[in-house]
Amino acid sequence: MIGDHLRDLHAFLTVSEEQNFTRAAVRLGVSQSALSQTIRALEARMDMPLFLRTTRKVSLTEAGERLRDAVGPAMEDIQQGLAGMSALRSRPAGTIRVSADEYAVHAVLWPALPAFLASYPDIQIEITTDYGLADIVGQRYDAGVRRGGLVARDMIAVRIGPDIPMAVVASPAYFERHPKPAKPQALIEQRCVNLRLPAQGYFAWTFRKGAQEQRIKVEGQLVVNSLPQLVEAALAGV
Structure with a gap:
C-alpha cells in the first residue's frame, strides 16, 4: 500500500515539473492514459483537485502546490538514499570491525593491509587488539582472527595463514x-x-x-x- 502511494506521489511530482501529461508520461515510461488515471485516483483519495487542466498545459492548484512543497523534498531524500544504496552494491564501502590478538595483528593483518586498503579506498578497517577472544557476533564484529582450536563450531572459518610453529626458547x-x-x-x-x-x-x-x-x-x-x-x-x- 505504501509503495502504491509513493508511486502515485512520484507521478504527481513529475507532472508538476513537466506541466504536461505527455512529457511526464514519456519520462515515467507509462502511457498518457495510465498517468491520467493515476492522478485522478490520487485526487479522489485526497478529495480535492491537484491540477488545473487546459488543452496545452496543466498547472497546480493551491492544494497541489501545498502537496508539492510537502512531499517534494522528502521524495528527493528518498531518491538520494536509494542512489546511495545502489553505490554500495557496485563499490564496496563501509566499516569492517575486526577482533584479533596482538600476534595475529602483526603477523597476519599488517602484511595484508596496505594492498587491501589501496584496493578498497571506501572501506575503513577498525582493528581491536583482544586477548580475551571477544564474542565476535555478540560484540558486533564483522570478523575475528583466531587460532584454529579457538574457533567456535558454529562460526564460519577460513584459513588465512600457515600453521604457527611454537618453540621453547631462552636467551x-x-x-x-x-x-x-x-x-x-x-x-x-x-x-x-x-x-x-x-x-x-x-x-x-x-x-x-x-x-x-x-x-x-x-x-x-x-x-x-x-x-x-x-x-x-x-x-x-x-
Missing part, C-alpha cells in the same frame, strides 16, 4: 645461569615465563610427538598477558 644469558632442558619434563625445573589469557587462564605448554600429547605445567616469577611481552622477557633472560 644466552639465561642459559649461562641455568642448564639447557633436554626434554619437556625438564622444564618443570626451569624459570619459565607464563602467558595468561584473559578468558582462559594460563596458556598451556603442550608438546606433541607423533600421536602422543603432553602438557607441562611450568612455573616462574613472571606472568604476562601478551606475546610481545613474552618475547621481550625471554630476550631479557628473566
